[in-house]
Structure formats: structure tokens, C-alpha cells
Amino acid sequence: MSFRALIYLTVAMGVAASTAQAQRLDLAWPTPNTAFRDGRSxxxxxxxxxxxxxxxxxxxxxxxxxxxxxxxxxxxxxxxxxxxxxxxxxxxxxxxxxxxxxxxxxxxxxxxxxxxxxxxxxxxxxxxxxxxxxxxxxxxxxxxxxxxxxxxxxxxxxxxxxxxxxxxxxxxxxxxxxxxxxxxxxxxxxxxxxxxxxxxxxxxxxxxxxxxxxxxxxEREVNNFQEYLARQPAAVTFRIAAGREPDFIRRYPGLLTKPIPSSGLAGWEVKLNPTGLPYAWTPLTAADVTGMAPNAVRITQVDTERVRMHRCKQLVTARGTGHVPARDLTTLLQLVFGLR
Ligand SMILES: [Zn+2]
Structure with a gap:
């Protein structure tokens, strides 16, 4: 088993354990105001x-x-x-x-x-x-x-x-x-x-x-951040033909949807919530990015209603029959994948 696969397994076992025990966070409201805790408006x-x-x-x-x-x-x-x-x-x-x-x-x-x-x-x-x-x-x-x-x-x-x-x-x-x-x-x-x-x-x-x-x-719908982020709605999904692991996903391996293939990582499929948080990461093999140039980005899913409702976040722009990255997704690609 590769080192990465081992890390993933450790994370996955952590998830299984947290599901079993519902690993509920010890969380505090950041101010003395009790209104939220009391269920007020x-x-x-x-x-x-x-x-x-x-x-x-x-x-x-x-x-x-x-x-x-x-x-x-x-x-x-x-x-x-x-x-x-x-x-x-x-x-x-x-x-x-x-x-x-x-x-x-x-x-x-x-x-x-x-x-x-x-x-x-x-x-x-x-x-x-x-x-x-x-x-x-x-x-x-x-x-x-x-x-x-x-x-x-x-x-x-x-x-x-x-x-x-x-x-x-x-x-x-x-x-x-x-x-x-x-x-x-x-x-x-x-x-x-x-x-x-x-x-x-x-x-x-x-x-x-x-x-x-x-x-x-x-309301006990979620007990922790992993459960919460796993339920985010996808506003935009993109693929990138970049066979490297950004420090982002090394820092947050709990966002992986499956282990990184030991046979060779060739890219990523990343889901963004409506405000541009990259909350779900699927590693891709060479077959998944066939025909894509190195570092090429392809928008594979857009929820146009969600994108429209959060229009201050400029994630994608319609072009031809599809979409291309807009201002905020371009910044994310620069920051997370080092694109210049
Ligand atoms: Zn503020």
C-alpha cells in the first residue's frame, strides 16, 4: 500500500469511527450573547x-x-x-x-x-x-x-x-x-x-x-465539519489535468472522495459550493483526463440557478455551449494549483 493510500485509509477509518460515535464537536458561540443558543431570531x-x-x-x-x-x-x-x-x-x-x-x-x-x-x-x-x-x-x-x-x-x-x-x-x-x-x-x-x-x-x-x-x-443535523461539508450543494464542478497534490488536499485529506490512485495521479475533479469553497476532491487517472493539455481546466457541471443566486461570487462564465472559469475560480486555480 502506498503512503498516500495509507493516509487515506487512516482518514477513512477516522470517518467510520466518527460516524459510529457521531464525533460531536465541542463548540462554543464566540460571544457572550446567548440569543442564538436560546433559539431567538x-x-x-x-x-x-x-x-x-x-x-x-x-x-x-x-x-x-x-x-x-x-x-x-x-x-x-x-x-x-x-x-x-x-x-x-x-x-x-x-x-x-x-x-x-x-x-x-x-x-x-x-x-x-x-x-x-x-x-x-x-x-x-x-x-x-x-x-x-x-x-x-x-x-x-x-x-x-x-x-x-x-x-x-x-x-x-x-x-x-x-x-x-x-x-x-x-x-x-x-x-x-x-x-x-x-x-x-x-x-x-x-x-x-x-x-x-x-x-x-x-x-x-x-x-x-x-x-x-x-x-x-x-439542530443535530450534523455533528462536525466533515459531515457538514459533505452535504454542501455543488454549484460548479471542474476537472484539471494536473497530476500533483496541492498542499490544500494534503492539509485537508478528509475532503478526498476516494484514495489517490497508486498507479499515477493525472488530475482532479473538484466540486465548489455556491460561494466557491472546494469541498470535494476526486483524484483522476490518465484515462479521466484524456485529450486535456497539461494544467487544462474543464468545467463539467454548473448549477446555473445556484450560480445566479450567488452572483457576487464569479465562478464561471458561459462561453459557447459551455462555461469557462470567471474571476473567483481563476483566483482559486492560481492559489491552489499554482496556475499563472
Ligand atoms: Zn463582517
Whole structure:
């Protein structure tokens, strides 16, 4: 048995074990507000933008009439000091490791932010906590944190714009990291400013819907992220004739739908959910990519209704009788497969 096949088997046995025990995550809501846990409506915990529409604080194509993506959940405070500033403590949603602490608000539109990675869960997702006022004293990169541990205080820090006092909130994300080679992509795109966030730059992070996950978890429809991601709807499926293993799939082997063939990997079939998360990976053999040039990409399935409903994510464009990658899928191919 090849090394990769052995890893897959280990993962598969892990899945079988988790199914048997329903491996239910130890998960915490990231703020002290109990409204969600108590089953109350989103108005009791979601902070809208200045539009005042509560949906503008949700995940997805929720802003500027659906043309602007919001990659997390905005949660408002339940405590304020005499100056009217938010004082809610921020809690680690899961046990994990501190990977990034950005203390200079001007360095990111996230303002002051923390990224945790969660190696104990499958896939080993990240969580991100943004617009913080204060990072918990002594917290540093590399520290282990427990579920529910205080890591910061809510605030309204931001780079490039101002969040007024009355709209202080936590921006919270769940997601996957695209590449270990982010610096190469960042140089290639010539942004004109240095990347001070290493691998934890928001452009290297792809979120999925925290409220949808928390809701399904609360309702016991899913017990963990693997069960949740396996049930994502496919908006776009593509094939790529690239016979290498991106670090993405080495990092998240739980997203493999079957073992990597020991006879030779010739490409991948990857499913994207409607907001562009590459959540299901099927390794392909040479026979599967016959006629495709090296690194060629072929769109093999498009759910046009789902793509239309999430039009702020530009995954594919119709061309001739089929589709070709659009802006956001092109970026994903650059990041994950190193295409240039
Ligand atoms: Zn936000």
C-alpha cells in the first residue's frame, strides 16, 4: 500500500469511527450573547451594516443589492462601558492553536484580528475573529487555546474605513486556507503593498457559512465539519489535468472522495459550493483526463440557478455551449494549483 493510500485509509477509518460515535464537536458561540443558543431570531444577535438590513450581517452575497460578498458573520455586543464601547469578551469557538495575531488595525480591513487553526478536527479548519479592541494579554502565536477560552475583547477596529461605536461587532469566520505558497501568488498579483499577514491574509482564506453550520449543529443535523461539508450543494464542478497534490488536499485529506490512485495521479475533479469553497476532491487517472493539455481546466457541471443566486461570487462564465472559469475560480486555480 502506498503512503498516500495509507493516509487515506487512516482518514477513512477516522470517518467510520466518527460516524459510529457521531464525533460531536465541542463548540462554543464566540460571544457572550446567548440569543442564538436560546433559539431567538437573527435580529437578536446579527449586526447589520449602515443599511439597517439584518441580512447584511450574514454570510454570503448579502451586501450592495447582492453584488458584494461578506465572508463571515457580524455579531453585536451585549455589554458596553460608560463611553458606549463594546466590552464583550471573545471566545475561541473550538480548541486549537493561535496562528496569527494582527495588532495594527490599519494593516487589514479586518482591523485587529486573530486566526486560530483547529488541528484536532477534520478538516482542520481555521476560525477568524476581527475588529477586536484588545487581544487578551499574553496570548501569542503558537499558544494552544481551549473551547470557550477568552482570546480578546470585541471592538470596532478596521483598516481603511471606520466602524461607528454603535455598530461595534465581532466579524467571525469558519473556513479553509488555500495555499502554503501564498507569497508567490501575492507577488504575482502585484498588489503594491507588502503582505504582513503571511499565510493568514484574508485572500488566502475561504469561508463557509458560520450561521448555517451553527444552526445545523444545534439542530443535530450534523455533528462536525466533515459531515457538514459533505452535504454542501455543488454549484460548479471542474476537472484539471494536473497530476500533483496541492498542499490544500494534503492539509485537508478528509475532503478526498476516494484514495489517490497508486498507479499515477493525472488530475482532479473538484466540486465548489455556491460561494466557491472546494469541498470535494476526486483524484483522476490518465484515462479521466484524456485529450486535456497539461494544467487544462474543464468545467463539467454548473448549477446555473445556484450560480445566479450567488452572483457576487464569479465562478464561471458561459462561453459557447459551455462555461469557462470567471474571476473567483481563476483566483482559486492560481492559489491552489499554482496556475499563472
Ligand atoms: Zn463582517
Amino acid at each position: 437573527i435580529e437578536t444577535f446579527i449586526q447589520p451594516t449602515e443599511s439597517g438590513e439584518v441580512t447584511s450581517g450574514l454570510f454570503g452575497c448579502v451586501r450592495t443589492s447582492g453584488s458584494q460578498f461578506h465572508e463571515g458573520l457580524d455579531l453585536y455586543p451585549v455589554a458596553r462601558n460608560r463611553q458606549g464601547e463594546a466590552t464583550d469578551k471573545i471566545f475561541a469557538a473550538l480548541s486549537g492553536v493561535v496562528r496569527h495575531i494582527s495588532t495594527k488595525p490599519g494593516d487589514s480591513s479586518y482591523g485587529r484580528y486573530i486566526v486560530l487553526e483547529h488541528p484536532d478536527v477534520t478538516p482542520a479548519i481555521y476560525t477568524l475573529y476581527a475588529h477586536l479592541s484588545v487581544v487578551e494579554s499574553g496570548l501569542k502565536v503558537g499558544d494552544r487555546v481551549a473551547t470557550g477560552q477568552t482570546i480578546a475583547t470585541m471592538g470596532r477596529s478596521a483598516g481603511g474605513y471606520t466602524i461607528p461605536k454603535e455598530r461595534a461587532h465581532l466579524h467571525f469566520e469558519f473556513g479553509l486556507r488555500m495555499t502554503d505558497n501564498f507569497s508567490s501568488w501575492y507577488s504575482f498579483r502585484k498588489f503594491g503593498s507588502p503582505n504582513v499577514h503571511a499565510l493568514w491574509n484574508g485572500m488566502n482564506l475561504t469561508g463557509f457559512d458560520p450561521l448555517d453550520f451553527f444552526t445545523r449543529f444545534r
